[in-house]
Amino acid sequence: MKPKVAFFDFAGCEGDQLQVANLEEDLLTLLGQVEVVSFREIMKEHNEDYDIAFIEGSCTRLQDEDRLKQIRKNAKIVVAIGSCATIGGINALKNYKNLDEVRQIVYGESARLFDTYAARPIDAIIPVDAYVHGCPIDRNEFLQVVKSLLLGKKPEVPNYPVCVECKKNENICAFDRGQFCVGPVTRAGCNSCCINEGTICWGCRGLIDNPNENSQKEILIKYGLTVDDAIGKFKLYFGWQEGKR
Amino acid sequence: MKIISKDEFSNFVDALIKDEKWNVIGVKAKGDKFAFGPLENANELRLDYDVTLLPPKKYFFPQRETLFTYNLADGSSAKNPETKPSVIIGVHPYDIVALFHMDEIFRDTKSDPHYFEKRNSTVIIGVNMQKMSKWNFAPYMGCAIVDYGYDLMLTDLGNRYAISVGSQKGGELLSKYAKNVNSALARDIQLVGQKKREIMNMSQQKFDFSTEMIPELLKETYEESGFWEKHAEKCLACGSCVLVCPTCYCFDVKDNPDLALEQVERIRTWDGCLLEDFAKIASGENFRPTRPTRYRHRYFKKGKYLFDRFGFISCVGCGRCSSNCLPNIANPVELFNDMYHEIHSKGVKVSPAQTPEVNIQTEGNIDYVPRLATIINKTVMTPNETLFEIKMDDGSELGHKPGQFAEISVFGIGEAPISISSPPTKKGSFEICVRKVGNVTNKLHTLKVGDKVGVRGPFGNGFDVDALKGKDLLFVAGGLGIAPLRSLFNYVVDKRKEFGHVVLLYGCKEPRELLFSKEMEELARRPDVEFKATVNWCPDGESWGGNIGVITTLIPQVSFDPDKIYAIVCGPPVMYKYVIADLKARKVPDDHIIVSLERRMKCGVGKCGHCQINQIYVCKDGPVFNYSKIKGVPEAL
Structure with a gap:
């Protein structure tokens, strides 16, 4: 029997689900392995009977917690997909501000109608079995995770930084190109895709388990960033993780 | 020595490219840096480069390579397709020496067929350095110029190249694809000599002492944890230094199934001892958990462990580690100078290391399938x-x-x-x-x-059964440590008459974790084996009539003659030092204590680096060790 899978979204752009919808020819092979019972981006049907739940988006208000807990109850395996779900993502930028102020900025006069609390990854609410990091997720890594789950294997997420993949790909270091990169503290698994294209690592996969943050900040400053900008580099994606450390 | 004009050399390269028999690889510009890559035409070649981002090692030991492919349903494997021969143009002498280091490592004990298949089918066209990266210190390592290891070696003489032919393969390539190759004249030979002398003086780095002292300096510094902490304080553990190194060879092996879940590739990828999880095993134990210890391990591996085994310092002075380290802590010249001055200031005299006796044998190929x-x-x-x-x-x-x-x-x-x-x-x-x-x-x-x-x-190295014959044996097993010991214990029981007094002490956390409980019950009834079991605790709802306490509480309960007994110890990492201390207190000589160690043994053949404890490969030299042989190995217990 093919496992039944369902996709869910919380606070996020749904860009990760779009990556899955864009799997092209692999999508057909994938559908040979799993039965999709719920996926708002590509189908109308919805079913509460599923084995694997893929959850996109972060939890940014109290009332979302019940829905997350319900999904956890229904699913055998919960997979967080995308930065918002795995590490809080850029939504956690708001955690640095006064949340009333945040509501005012976003909703203006209607602010009182909308609840909010510090944005957090879904494993802050429910246990998560597997992670597909990235903003957006890498399609190939998504498939790797699916294959692992189908084989009864815990998907392996590297605990080394993006530099490892970047060096293997023989890129010129972003710092040598006069740019500022947080690859040395960011969890790999993306095959250094951004640096391969000549840009930098923004840190969307979150920090490795034991990053040397002081050294990384010192490097950013040594190469010319102001202290504030260096700290800003860390705030972009690492907000929730930094808050916990 | 031969001479070829630069135009004719370009024609030679284009002729090689045109003949589709070869993968023609050369140094090309990549932004304002350089990299080895497939050549489309001779004009792409940049033989005036300083250093490439990655060494040419990637063509023999690729970042990711399929060891074999197998069928997921039944495990049957298919043969890999044959590799097309390559010509690599523009290899600097230090990278040529580095390949020699790799050759030694990949042929040690058992030969790695994946490496040598590519190595043997590749033609190396070297080039003497015209520019040197500011980090390069190859002259100090004896690797700035070479007179072996290449098939052809070029020296730029302005409008022409001087070519040294290093092998028959190189000579044949030249005569088949190059036109207007002349014998060198005296002035050309002299010019090449002059260029080589210039190269020897090109380095901007400076060692304050003779590099032959490196192995001895390291020996004096191992325990100086402050020194290593200071140097590794800014280490990101990003692995850049090891990944760009031409002599680093550690790897990981993984399985990659296709999406249809029919075929699986077993792949090997580069790994590095600086990375946090390098020495971590599945149970979560990490045998080199801190950045300073991993940082130290790298320098010891290059400057001491490989030197002791192969007789060379496994660094060719390319400077790639230095140039790729963002916090700028990976320059071996700075590190070793600092080490030298620190040792010197303490009044310790260090002399050049004696070249060890090297005896590397190769017995057949590694079978990864x-x-x-x-x-x-x-x-x-x-x-x-x-x-x-x-x-x-x-x-x-x-x-x-x-x-x-x-x-x-x-x-x-x-x-x-x-x-x-x-x-x-x-x-x-x-x-x-x-x-x-x-x-x-x-x-x-x-x-x-x-x-x-x-x-x-x-x-691996098992128990020396013959040496144990006739001896009294004390088995000490903690938890899952009984698993490897049982292979010897049951052997002893099967051949009971060949051994003296036999004692088995076995401990685990609680009664329900007891392994081989039926066998243990039978053992307890045997008159010719003394058996004692213990549990650390007995929770409510479980029953236990025996000893309660850690494994060492059993040792005082048995009597033995320390000169006749051989203790065989296996258990969780934390167990060894307590058990060994108690045995020593009972006057058991060091060489009567035999341990079996657990590490991350990935390849099983002493290549991938994961199971290494200092200079020892647990997978090859162990997992069974005589305590007297490893008591001085700091990472062992």
């Missing part, structure tokens, strides 16, 4: 541990010695090192006692009788 085997019996012992009985499909015996291990493949998941639990006296099959700790072992537990697994091995 496992043999197929079938699970013929499964005995669940605890919720986490199961005993599997496995039979080789070709009817052969595994042929192991007690204490050895095998690499067990679970198809689609990967391979894990597992000690063999049955004695060689058991014929027709072998047993492994497996705890669920990682992906391979978890999946193995779901397999049923009749299911297939892959087996490589047996590997």
